[in-house]
């Protein structure tokens with residue numbers, strides 16, 4: 266396996282609106298990130314991934330870009346970004362940006378031109394269609410509720426938008442569109458940016474025909490109709506040969522519909538497309554027939570199988586991405602851990618899980634202190650367009666809205682977007698003004714300042730675990746094998762190479778558990794655990810206990 270810096274990196278994801286505000290307007294900004302660079306460095310991470318900071322009307326918090334070459338003034342503008350890039354590099358860290366190239370904002374110059382007339386030179390930058398029987402061209406739905414088509418009265422055609430109607434989809438069939446996007450990528454590489462996370466890259470190649478979908482579940486439409494279109498690999502290959510391959514950068518493609526079968530096509534090193542992808546197999550594991558707003562309990566065996574299958578799929582072709590949360594999902598601790606009685610210990614277990622799997626590790630802001638979901642008392646507190654649109658739709662259909670508020674508590678993307686909890690002061694040290702999204706009331710006890718003071722805090726455990734991973738490259742590159750995958754409470758696996766072997770045990774349950782095996786306990790030496798008292802034998806685990814055992818060479 267070829268060794269590279271981006272395979273060994275731990276990436277820290279920042280959602281800038283929620284990270285740190287220095288202007289007092291309640292919105293996080295780039296100078297806020299600069300202020301916290303020493304903190305980020307102290308975690309031991311290597312790369313910062315910034316969610317979009319470009320000019321945007323913020324219909325989807327920056328995922329609707331109106332100028333790809335301009336940094337939003339709300340975030341501090343270009344000079345703030347230049348200083349961030351310089352100071353990031355000075356600390357030996359790298360900076361990766363978000364490339365949102367499936368769609369632009371409807372306020373982007375290209376779209377404003379495109380909708381002027383049917384013969385405008387930019388018309389073909391987007392996907393325009395005639396309606397059918399007095400309605401949209403087909404029955405496609407948007408990710409954020411309602412039709413994926415919007416009618417334009419001036420030119421009497423519909424345009425396609427997989428996301429909000431303020432996010433029209435670009436037409437990648439058009440070589441000029443591809444050229445424009447490649448130029449944007451090059452523009453940022455020339456400034457010194459170290460790579461891109463590519464938003465919904467699996468959606469850029471549209472289906473050959475615009476037929477109705479016959480799938481009942483939206484997720485099935487995404488996978489079978491929207492994602493992995495016929496030209497996706499031509500486009501990515503072209504992007505790679507035109508720009509990506511000329512720079513020492515990293516790329517990670519985000520992709521609904523990316524699955525075990527097609528992922529190697531994106532990341533196989535021989536094909537020259539992307540370095541890594543994000544798949545969502547574990548992130549939708551608790552969604553029922555009704556999708557995201559139909560949360561269901563899930564079993565640990567299913568969760569473990571996702572990691573086994575993906576490690577297996579990519580072990581000889583490409584490279585994986587390991588993440589348990591980001592700005593689009595609820596907090597990893599509230600989903601996969603126990604954010605109540607076992608808050609601290611289960612947060613540390615998840616840290617160990619993240620940092621002992623094969624692949625590049627992505628850590629989302631706030632997870633390093635065990636931030637949890639937030640349950641705002643009413644819909645008025647929510648900001649996310651996905652949540653608000655879903656709310657409206659359910660209300661129109663006459664749903665029980667008190668019941669749906671509970672679902673929102675569990676599933677809203679705002680769970681991950683509540684401001685970073687720096688200290689216990691009124692606004693959690695995030696801002697001196699009114700935060701754009703309310704802080705989680707638990708910031709009094711869960712915050713960075715508190716955990717800096719405590720030697721055994723979650724925060725310090727993350728620091729130790731990141732160091733531990735760096736000291737043991739077998740945790741990055743070594744082989745992976747899950748043991749007793751059917752066990753309902755233990756997640757146990759081996760990581761090994763020609764020199765060393767680790768056995769890693771996680772008890773993901775509220776009661777004690779023992780790993781029953783033919784392996785001899787005396788062969789293993791405890792190297793790390795998340796509980797201070799470790800009086801029991803190596804294969805015995807307390808609730809939410811995790812153990813990293815090293816196999817002795819004899």
Ligand code: ISL
Nearest residue numbers: 325328365408428464465521557593651
């Ligand atoms: O957020 C999701 C489910 O709650 C996903 O379906 C998500 O919309 C999808 O993975 C694409 O996400 C990305 O593109 C969106 C943007 O809203 C997300 O924040 C971004 O990560 C549109 O640009």
